[in-house]
Amino acid sequence: xxxxxxxxxxxxxxxxxxxxxxxxxxxxxxxxxxxxxxxxxxxxxxxxxxxxxxxxxxxxxxxxxxxxxxxxxxxxxxxxxxxxxxxxxxxxxxxxxxxxxxxxxxxxxxxxxxxxxxxxxxxxxxxxxxxxxxxxxxxxxxxxxxxxxxxxxxxxxxxxxxxxxxxxxxxxxxxxxxxxxxxx
Ligand SMILES: [Zn+2]
Ligand SMILES: [Zn+2]
Ligand SMILES: [Zn+2]
Numbered sequence: 696x697x698x699x700x701x702x703x704x705x706x707x708x709x710x711x712x713x714x715x716x717x718x719x720x721x722x723x724x725x726x727x728x729x730x731x732x733x734x735x736x737x738x739x740x741x742x743x744x745x746x747x748x749x750x751x752x753x754x755x756x757x758x759x760x761x762x763x764x765x766x767x768x769x770x771x772x773x774x775x776x777x778x779x780x781x782x783x784x785x786x787x788x789x790x791x792x793x794x795x796x797x798x799x800x801x802x803x804x805x806x807x808x809x810x811x812x813x814x815x816x817x818x819x820x821x822x823x824x825x826x827x828x829x830x831x832x833x834x835x836x837x838x839x840x841x842x843x844x845x846x847x848x849x850x851x852x853x854x855x856x857x858x859x860x861x862x863x864x865x866x867x868x869x870x871x872x873x874x875x876x877x878x879x
Pocket of ligand 3: 825826827828829830864865866867868869
């Protein structure tokens with residue numbers, strides 16, 4: 696949007712192995728997405744699962760950005776591109792598959808899906824979701840998952856599913872909402 700003084704990137708990291716961070720709006724998202732698609736293909740191959748054309752298409756649509764996307768929006772995008780009616784169960788089945796393989800996560804509070812950066816490793820996930828730019832970033836914090844499991848266990852509760860989603864503002868949006876330019 697508006698031109699902002701972009702400082703030379705201090706750290707360049709290909710993968711989000713470091714602390715979770717919100718993606719820079721100027722990052723090379725094309726590479727992000729193609730990397731995710733490549734990894735999905737090799738992951739499915741190693742698991743002897745089929746990344747069919749439909750599944751791949753749905754994954755591509757999910758990876759158009761870092762904002763979670765709803766099933767209906769995916770359906771519409773597919774219909775627009777294919778120029779024909781796509782049955783909703785087709786999209787839902789593809790999403791079920793992608794979710795089961797850890798390639799996408801469902802963001803419950805938005806009823807939407809977002810691509811995972813680390814599908815090779817099964818993990819519990821917590822989300823930070825920016826209300827303003829809609830970006831969702833995952834945390835993989837074992838300590839959070841362990842603390843929840845311990846607290847539930849102490850109550851004699853057996854959780855089947857755990858959803859931890861934080862809604863708020865990312866640093867960039869918080870700064871622009873606050874109106875303080877705060878250079879550097
Ligand atoms: Zn990206
Ligand atoms: Zn993930
Ligand atoms: Zn934001």
